[in-house]
Amino acid sequence: MLTDDFHVFDTTLRDGAQREGISYSVADKLAVARLLDSLGVGFIEGGWPGAVPKDTEFFARAAQGELQLKHATLVAFGSTRKAGVAVREDRQVQALLDSGAPVITLVAKSDVWHVKRALRTTLDENLAMVSDTVSFLRAAGRRVFVDCEHFFDGYKHDSDYGVRVLDAAQAAGADVGVLCDTNGGMLPMGIGDTVRAVRARTGIRLGIHTQDDTGCAVANTLAAVDAGVTHVQGTANGYGERAGNADIFAVLGGLVFKMGLNVLPEGTIGESMRVSHAIAEIANLAPDTHAPYVGSSAFAHKAGLHASAIKLGPELYNHMDPELTGNSQKILITEMAGRASVELKSAELGMDVTDRPDVVSSVVDRVKERESSGWSYEAADASFELLVRDELHTAPSQFRLESYRVIIDRREDGALVTEATVKVHAGEQRIITTAEGNGPVNALDLALRSALGEVFPRLAALELSDYKVRILPGKHGTDAITRVLIETSDKSTEWTTVGVHPNIIEASWLALEDAVRFGLLER
Numbered sequence: 473m474l475t476d477d478f479h480v481f482d483t484t485l486r487d488g489a490q491r492e493g494i495s496y497s498v499a500d501k502l503a504v505a506r507l508l509d510s511l512g513v514g515f516i517e518g519g520w521p522g523a524v525p526k527d528t529e530f531f532a533r534a535a536q537g538e539l540q541l542k543h544a545t546l547v548a549f550g551s552t553r554k555a556g557v558a559v560r561e562d563r564q565v566q567a568l569l570d571s572g573a574p575v576i577t578l579v580a581k582s583d584v585w586h587v588k589r590a591l592r593t594t595l596d597e598n599l600a601m602v603s604d605t606v607s608f609l610r611a612a613g614r615r616v617f618v619d620c621e622h623f624f625d626g627y628k629h630d631s632d633y634g635v636r637v638l639d640a641a642q643a644a645g646a647d648v649g650v651l652c653d654t655n656g657g658m659l660p661m662g663i664g665d666t667v668r669a670v671r672a673r674t675g676i677r678l679g680i681h682t683q684d685d686t687g688c689a690v691a692n693t694l695a696a697v698d699a700g701v702t703h704v705q706g707t708a709n710g711y712g713e714r715a716g717n718a719d720i721f722a723v724l725g726g727l728v729f730k731m732g733l734n735v736l737p738e739g740t741i742g743e744s745m746r747v748s749h750a751i752a753e754i755a756n757l758a759p760d761t762h763a764p765y766v767g768s769s770a771f772a773h774k775a776g777l778h779a780s781a782i783k784l785g786p787e788l789y790n791h792m793d794p795e796l797t798g799n800s801q802k803i804l805i806t807e808m809a810g811r812a813s814v815e816l817k818s819a820e821l822g823m824d825v826t827d828r829p830d831v832v833s834s835v836v837d838r839v840k841e842r843e844s845s846g847w848s849y850e851a852a853d854a855s856f857e858l859l860v861r862d863e864l865h866t867a868p869s870q871f872r873l874e875s876y877r878v879i880i881d882r883r884e885d886g887a888l889v890t891e892a893t894v895k896v897h898a899g900e901q902r903i904i905t906t907a908e909g910n911g912p913v914n915a916l917d918l919a920l921r922s923a924l925g926e927v928f929p930r931l932a933a934l935e936l937s938d939y940k941v942r943i944l945p946g947k948h949g950t951d952a953i954t955r956v957l958i959e960t961s962d963k964s965t966e967w968t969t970v971g972v973h974p975n976i977i978e979a980s981w982l983a984l985e986d987a988v989r990f991g992l993l994e995r
């Protein structure tokens with residue numbers, strides 16, 4: 473059941489778009505709004521119509537039916553009327569009405585410094601700007617929320633003035649007075665104290681809007697809820713001006729799982745990870761793999777000691793069930809792995825090694841020994857699976873390399889011709905093939921597939937989809953070594969393999985050989 477009338481207010485499309493590097497098209501904004509709606513937030517602030525042309529178009533297209541929201545109400549953002557201008561004459565306020573949005577958020581100055589130095593007007597005129605604009609919009613049938621800019625700094629400069637702004641907003645018909653930590657300089661203790669003090673002095677519903685300049689935006693938001701606010705603002709993945717805003721996924725995780733507040737419709741919080749990653753894609757930013765609740769590493773365990781406890785109960789090292797936000801637990805196999813890590817990872821990959829302590833021990837030893845010379849299984853599950861299967865003797869012998877040769881012919885006219893020859897044994901056959909490619913790895917890949925294609929027809933479906941090289945510094949007195957990661961897909965699944973060697977061609981071959989071996993496994 474929903475916690476009565478708690479507001480989850482998302483401003484990804486307004487304050488989130490103020491992040492350096494983000495520039496949404498109108499189609500992007502519509503797509504982000506649909507994603508946020510599927511998360512079940514109550515309000516989506518779509519932008520500032522009349523100030524930003526794309527935002528004006530966004531609201532127009534939403535009003536024409538391009539945005540059918542199931543859960544959320546659309547909100548337009550703008551400022552109070554200008555000082556010395558009648559509200560009816562203020563084109564920016566008119567644009568808010570023209571947007572058709574049923575809810576308007578007005579940004580208002582609530583810090584005497586800002587009124588005097590930024591607006592360059594009187595304290596009374598600023599109060600009139602708030603009440604005139606709220607009354608005007610209310611008379612036109614809109615709900616109004618008032619974002620009190622710099623509220624917390626303002627409270628230090630003059631603890632009465634911000635409360636007068638809130639009272640003016642309420643008297644004119646605003647529903648919510650949002651206390652904004654606009655400069656993001658607050659810490660949770662100060663937020664809690666101020667919210668409690670202000671609650672005792674005003675009757676309007678209070679909200680919170682925090683920026684992350686001290687790295688405390690989420691904590692500040694939760695502290696404000698603890699102190700009594702019932703309206704929280706945040707943005708997807710914490711996008712926003714400067715260091716960003718409160719990350720809505722972390723705020724929701726805190727409210728729902730830690731504070732027991734059912735602020736979303738039944739089941740929608742399980743969409744968190746999907747929505748977070750999809751919005752990152754649209755913003756053209758890589759998802760933060762370490763983001764709380766929704767990062768792909770948020771429940772990844774590397775340390776052997778952690779894995780040994782997780783084997784007995786996942787709750788011993790997970791603060792919650794990862795699946796509740798659509799995430800999953802991962803066990804990482806590295807030099808820090810122990811026996812439990814190998815058992816859990818093998819189980820994750822569908823191999824039961826619990827009654828094979830000998831295999832577990834030798835896998836642990838091989839992983840540690842290989843990792844010390846540059847191998848890394850952390851991102852190469854397929855190579856790890858082959859290693860375990862080799863120890864279990866459950867990997868079929870599909871083919872055996874006799875030799876390969878790669879020739880790169882750089883001609884006088886600049887043309888480069890790369891040719892690879894492989895000699896392999898498959899069953900009773902010895903097969904020799906040569907292929908040209910656009911580089912040595914491509915030529916080797918083509919030659920190997922052409923050699924094995926007739927024996928293993930399913931090879932035709934395999935595609936080498938990514939190839940990453942990392943040069944690792946050598947140990948004292950030795951050359952650098954190369955680590956190659958190859959990602960392969962067969963249209964239904966993808967897998968990653970690793971190869972390590974001082975010679976880049978051999979490192980590539982080792983990763984390629986594992987990629988093909990894994991692709992030919994019966995799974």
Ligand SMILES: CC(=O)SCCNC(=O)CCNC(=O)[C@H](O)C(C)(C)COP(=O)(O)OP(=O)(O)OC[C@H]1O[C@@H](n2cnc3c(N)ncnc32)[C@H](O)[C@@H]1OP(=O)(O)O
Binds near residue numbers: 490523552553590601
């Ligand atoms: C804390 C926040 O994040 S609030 C959101 C801020 N977002 C944005 O600014 C993005 C969109 N902004 C814009 O497109 C432009 O800045 C506009 C269209 C709003 C205004 O542009 P311009 O008219 O060229 O003015 P400019 O940005 O230089 O200055 C803002 C004006 O609004 C006034 N103003 C600032 N805050 C307020 C307010 N809360 N209420 C009324 N007027 C305000 C300023 O005093 C200044 O007035 P002036 O023109 O008389 O000096």
Ligand SMILES: CC(=O)C(=O)O
Binds near residue numbers: 487
């Ligand atoms: C309104 C807003 O974005 C702020 O005060 O930070």
